[in-house]
Amino acid sequence: MxxxxxxxxxxxxxxxxxxxxxxxxxxxxxxxxxxxxxxxxxxxxxxxxxxxxxxxxxxxxxxxxxxxxxxxxxxxLGTPDHLHPLQQSFWEAHGLQCGFCTPGILMTLKPFLEQNPDPTEDEIRHALSGNLCRCTGYQNIVKAVQLAAKGPSDTRVLD
Amino acid sequence: MKPAAFEYAAPKSVAEALALKTRYGEDAKYLAGGQSLIPAMNFRVMQPTALIDLNGLSELAFINGDGDELRIGALTRYSAVEHSPLVAERLPLAVEVVKHIAHPQIRNRGTLGGSLAHADPAAEMPVLLTTLSGRVRAESARGSRWIAAADFMLGPFTTILEPDEMLVEIALPTLPPGVGAAFQEVSRRHGDYALLGAAATLSLGTDGTIAAARLVFLNAGDTPKVAGLATTQLIGQTPSAELFATAAQAVDGDIEPMGTLHASPDYQHHLARVLARRVLARAAERAQAQPVA
Missing domain, CATH: 3.10.20.30 (Beta-grasp domain)
Incomplete structure (x- = not known):
């Protein structure tokens, strides 16, 4: 067809x-x-x-x-030279190890952050509930989303 | 290719869809959201000879408030219900239930009609329909008929729909003041199929005693299980933790859980008692918060 x-x-x-x-x-x-x-x-x-x-x-x-x-x-989303703010935040916050799950996570989060620009941690974890990561747990992924929400230049969430 | 080969048609009207179903025969399937059908096809557990894709039938995607019920088109997606101000106002129980269905990505695609026609005993929509004593409307070349929830599901993955019929509309009664409702389920991870779930509605009379109660279990038998034994003893009583704890002990006689990979029937019985107590108490609190005028 x-x-x-x-x-x-x-x-x-x-x-x-x-x-x-x-x-x-x-x-x-x-x-x-x-x-x-x-x-x-x-x-x-x-x-x-x-x-x-x-x-x-x-x-x-x-x-x-x-x-x-x-x-x-x-x-x-972005190119290696011009990463999307979400991609930049995943880079900054070490929000991936092997990266297999990352494309699905980014495409889940793009509309989520557009609709909810200042999410709570609970809301972030709920938004991520349909994406499995088997490398390392979700702590740095959550931090990456918080970083993206604040703007990748604000590194306070990484402490 | 994962799925076996099939013929594909995308009708532009319900009449055209019905004609296609008649032409392709019993081994053809309607494709709504596809969030249960396509996984089964990817595993080749299901190999329909033809798929009649209903996703172009925008006439079947609607949510209307009609008197004391909501009328919802069969192609309405879970996310539309989840984010509908009308549903939030008129039937918050539906929003509470839908949020337990899988994940946002699945809810963006899955439909209410698809879930009901699929009739999975572990699914939330059949339990919601049963709890509210709702109805569904089926259409065929022979005409249209409304089917009560109690008559609709015959067994696991089996409904009373005839091969030439299509589920087109769902009617969910809204809850008047003085009626509280609640839904809870237990799953290993949020969004997984529930090991067991329970929904309750509870109405209070002007004197604060229980005038009516309904308790329905998910994944506790081959269809949604209505706990008649447990709720009969609530009538005329004043809501209390002790009352609900006693009633919860009676649910064992109401359910026939078959066990799942991750929960023995004994454990499901335990969950049913715990969830019965919790949803009845929550429904009572909500009924008390909105007393009859």
């Missing part, structure tokens, strides 16, 4: 089989391998992308369902 979607601001036309998952379309057909695939049944959150602005599991949506819709992946 032919589908047309807006991916990271650019129109994309693609021929897909109905059973192709959105996550696999992004990675294999479009080369956007920043979206990571973990459990493939909606538990880990690594594949989270924005679907019409709202975070969803891209392993639980078919690519054909993106027809006519807007998708944003982690590639839409």
């Amino acid at each position: 032919q589908i047309t979607a807006t991916i990271n601001g650019k129109p994309v036309i693609s021929e897909v089989e109905p059973r192709l998952l959105l996550s696999d379309w992004l990675r294999h057909d479009l080369g956007l391998a920043g979206t990571h695939v973990g459990c493939e049944h909606g538990v880990c959150g690594a594949c989270t992308v924005l679907f019409d602005g709202a975070p969803v599991r891209s392993c639980l949506v078919f690519a054909v369902q993106a027809d006519g819709h807007t998708i944003e992946t982690v590639e839409s």
